[in-house]
Every structure is written in C-alpha cells, then in structure tokens.
Amino acid sequence: MTDIVRVDLAGRSYDIRIGPGLITEAGAHVGLLLPRPFTVIVTDETVAGLHLAPLRAGLAAAGIAAEAIVLPPGEATKSMARLAQVVERLLELKVERDDLIIALGGGVIGDLAGFAAAVTRRGIDFIQVPTTLLAQVDSSVGGKTGVNAPQGKNLIGAFHQPKLVLADIAALDTLAPCDFLAGYGEVVKYGCLGDAMFFGWLEKMGPAMLAGDAEARAHAVRRSCEMKAEIVARDEHERGERALLNLGHTFGHALEAATGYSGRLLHGEGVAIGMTLAFEVSARMGTCAQEDPSRLRAHLAAMGMKKDLADIPGDLPDAEGLIALMHQDKKVRQGKLTFILARGIGEAFVEREVDLAVVGRVLEEGLRGR
Ligand SMILES: NC(=O)c1ccc[n+]([C@@H]2O[C@H](COP(=O)([O-])OP(=O)(O)OC[C@H]3O[C@@H](n4cnc5c(N)ncnc54)[C@H](O)[C@@H]3O)[C@@H](O)[C@H]2O)c1
Numbered sequence: 001m002t003d004i005v006r007v008d009l010a011g012r013s014y015d016i017r018i019g020p021g022l023i024t025e026a027g028a029h030v031g032l033l034l035p036r037p038f039t040v041i042v043t044d045e046t047v048a049g050l051h052l053a054p055l056r057a058g059l060a061a062a063g064i065a066a067e068a069i070v071l072p073p074g075e076a077t078k079s080m081a082r083l084a085q086v087v088e089r090l091l092e093l094k095v096e097r098d099d100l101i102i103a104l105g106g107g108v109i110g111d112l113a114g115f116a117a118a119v120t121r122r123g124i125d126f127i128q129v130p131t132t133l134l135a136q137v138d139s140s141v142g143g144k145t146g147v148n149a150p151q152g153k154n155l156i157g158a159f160h161q162p163k164l165v166l167a168d169i170a171a172l173d174t175l176a177p178c179d180f181l182a183g184y185g186e187v188v189k190y191g192c193l194g195d196a197m198f199f200g201w202l203e204k205m206g207p208a209m210l211a212g213d214a215e216a217r218a219h220a221v222r223r224s225c226e227m228k229a230e231i232v233a234r235d236e237h238e239r240g241e242r243a244l245l246n247l248g249h250t251f252g253h254a255l256e257a258a259t260g261y262s263g264r265l266l267h268g269e270g271v272a273i274g275m276t277l278a279f280e281v282s283a284r285m286g287t288c289a290q291e292d293p294s295r296l297r298a299h300l301a302a303m304g305m306k307k308d309l310a311d312i313p314g315d316l317p318d319a320e321g322l323i324a325l326m327h328q329d330k331k332v333r334q335g336k337l338t339f340i341l342a343r344g345i346g347e348a349f350v351e352r353e354v355d356l357a358v359v360g361r362v363l364e365e366g367l368r369g370r
Contacts, residue, residue, distance in 0.1 A: 022168035027062025042113035043104040044073040086116040106132035107139035114145030118160035133183025136167040137224035152328035182268030196346025248274030254325035309366035319363035
C-alpha cells in the first residue's frame with residue numbers, strides 16, 4: 001500500500017509517496033519525470049552497499065540508465081569540498097539542464113545532492129529517495145538543501161524543492177537502531193509541536209515502530225510528512241510558522257557544534273535533548289505545565305533515547321559557552337536568539353523575547369546533572 005502526501009506549492013507542488021518497495025518500483029515513478037532515460041544517483045557508501053543495486057534494477061526495468069556518485073557516509077560529507085566534487089562529476093557526466101538527479105540516502109546525502117542540483121547549470125531538478133527515518137519524516141521534504149560551514153551547520157544552502165519524494169518504508173529495515181532513534185527524535189518533534197494525539201499514539205506505538213512494525217512506521221512517516229507539508233505550504237521560506245519545525249534545534253545545533261558534529265551526538269539526538277531543554281525553559285517561563293518536560297523525558301527514556309545533557313559523553317562547554325554557540329544559529333535576528341517554546345505537548349510557538357538568564361539556569365542545572 002502506498003500513501004501519497006501532496007506538498008502544495010503552486011507550480012512547484014510534488015508528491016511524497018510512502019510505502020514498502022518503492023525503491024524497486026522507482027522506474028515507474030521516476031520515468032514519468034525524465035526527459036530522457038538517464039539519471040545520476042548520488043549516495044553514500046553504506047547506502048550504496050544496501051540499496052543502490054535495487055534502485056538501479058528498478059530504473060533499468062523502465063529502461064533508465066543510471067550513473068552513480070558514491071561518497072563517504074557521515075556528516076563530514078556535507079561540506080563545500082564534497083559539493084564541488086559532486087557538481088564537477090555531474091558536469092563530467094554531461095548532465096543537462098533538463099535532466100534530473102536522484103538523492104539516495106539520509107539527510108546528509110539529500111541536503112548535499114539537493115544543493116548540488118540547485119547550483120549545477122543554475123538549477124536542475126532532483127528526486128529524493130530518503131533511506132533514514134529522519135530523511136523520510138523531515139529532511140527530504142520542504143526544499144531546504146545545503147552544506148555545513150566551519151562556522152556552523154547548514155550555513156550555506158538554498159531552497160530547492162524536489163520533484164518527487166519516494167519514502168520506501170522497507171529501506172528502514174537496514175537502518176542501525178541508533179540511526180532509527182535519531183530520526184525518531186524528529187517524529188516526536190511533530191507530536192510536540194502540533195499534535196498532542198499523535199504524541200499519545202507515539203507513547204503507545206513507539207516501541208513497536210522501533211521493533212520494525214512496518215504499518216506503524218508508515219503511519220508515523222505519513223503523519224509527520226502531512227504536518228511538515230502543511231507548514232511548508234503555508235510558509236515555504238520560513239518567514240514565520242515554518243520556524244516551529246525548529247523546535248529543539250537552537251539547543252540541538254549548539255550541542256552538535258560543541259561535540260564536533262561527531263558520532264558523540266547525532267543530529268536527531270541533539271534535537272531530542274534540545275526539545276527537553278525547550279520544554280524546561282517553557283515550564284520555567286510559565287508557558288507550559290511543569291509535567292510536560294517530564295512526560296517528554298519519560299517517552300524518550302522509554303525509547304532508550306538520549307534526553308538530557310547528562311546523556312552526552314565527553315566534555316561540554318559551560319552554559320555561557322553553549323549560549324555563545326547558539327548565536328551562530330540562522331534564526332538570530334539583530335543579535336537576538338529565536339526560541340521555539342511550548343504551551344504544552346502539541347502546541348509550540350515562536351518566541352523572540354526569551355530571558356537568557358533562564359536559559360542559562362536550565363543549561364547549568366543540566367550540566368550539573370552530568
Ligand atoms: N533539509 C532539511 O530540512 C533537514 C531537516 C533535518 C535534518 N537535516 C539534516 O539531515 C542530516 C542528518 O540526516 P540523517 O540522520 O539521515 O543522517 P545520514 O544521512 O548521515 O544517515 C545516517 C547514517 O545512516 C546510514 N544509512 C542511511 N540509510 C540507511 C539505511 N537504509 N540502512 C542502513 N544505513 C543507512 C548512512 O550511511 C549514515 O551513516 C543532518 O545533516 C541534518 O542537518 C536536514
């Protein structure tokens with residue numbers, strides 16, 4: 001069974017197809033969009049070993065020839081150097097203005113390949129075939145593409161919407177549990193920011209999702225994509241509401257920077273800890289109930305996830321150092337940080353007037369717990 005979620009953006013609208021087996025059926029979906037039976041797949045070594053041959057076979061079944069650009073896995077690949085490598089290879093392969101490339105992988109590959117598509121020949125089209133939970137529920141949808149800078153994450157990039165997203169639920173079967181859980185942090189984010197019922201469903205079904213229940217996974221991916229698609233359709237370029245999707249990210253990005261974008265803390269883990277910190281700040285500021293941060297923590301703990309600063313191995317900067325790292329955030333306006341806070345589980349809001357002393361105290365307490 002394939003579900004379809006539409007991202008409604010006038011001339012740039014596209015479908016997100018969600019279901020098992022989409023990689024092997026890719027030719028049927030991709031072929032309709034190609035001007036000639038040729039494409040280039042950008043992927044990483046790990047994903048290539050698992051899913052490149054089935055994708056190639058799926059394309060070949062529809063008579064589509066595919067070249068592949070295979071990069072090392074990991075966040076370090078989202079760099080200007082790798083971007084140059086991909087763009088130059090696309091030009092060597094004589095990719096034309098009307099051709100379309102495929103990003104096969106997690107958020108790293110999707111962000112990098114999408115940005116390469118945005119700048120090659122001033123913009124070619126691309127398709128997202130997300131293979132991590134994080135990429136299926138978040139990064140493949142909405143058109144944010146880019147690479148990291150030494151100064152911070154995602155500081156170089158462009159909005160470039162894909163033509164199609166094929167979220168093959170079966171691809172998640174090969175994902176390491178830690179990568180599954182990192183993506184699960186983003187799923188929880190949707191419940192926290194806008195759908196308390198979905199959060200309740202996750203409290204019940206999260207363990208089944210982790211154990212491999214394909215129907216539960218498909219439901220969670222669909223609900224997450226629906227929420228993201230609705231928000232993106234209303235605010236494509238993040239002038240307002242789209243910022244809600246950054247719940248937990250101002251803290252999370254600072255923690256990722258503090259840990260050197262390494263395996264010490266995956267992006268989704270940073271987001272999960274960032275969300276508990278955002279709820280803690282909200283509770284201190286009196287916008288949400290004291291119980292909300294504890295309920296969120298309890299669910300993350302039940303899933304075996306990192307939930308507190310204390311769960312991050314190794315040294316961390318002090319509260320002041322973490323706040324300094326937060327100032328690299330893209331949402332900083334006139335030197336002021338933007339926070340996404342909550343009125344409760346299922347109701348987030350954008351707040352530009354946060355007392356940094358409160359943030360500092362929440363961070364200090366979290367660091368003392370280490
Ligand atoms: N563009 C956006 O809107 C957006 C939103 C959220 C996050 N992001 C970005 O996404 C990135 C993180 O994405 P990610 O968590 O998918 O990381 P990732 O792309 O690094 O993938 C995680 C790991 O899983 C492996 N992998 C991927 N699919 C697999 C599969 N099916 N089976 C086995 N292994 C597989 C990869 O090789 C990698 O080692 C970050 O750079 C973050 O900034 C972007």
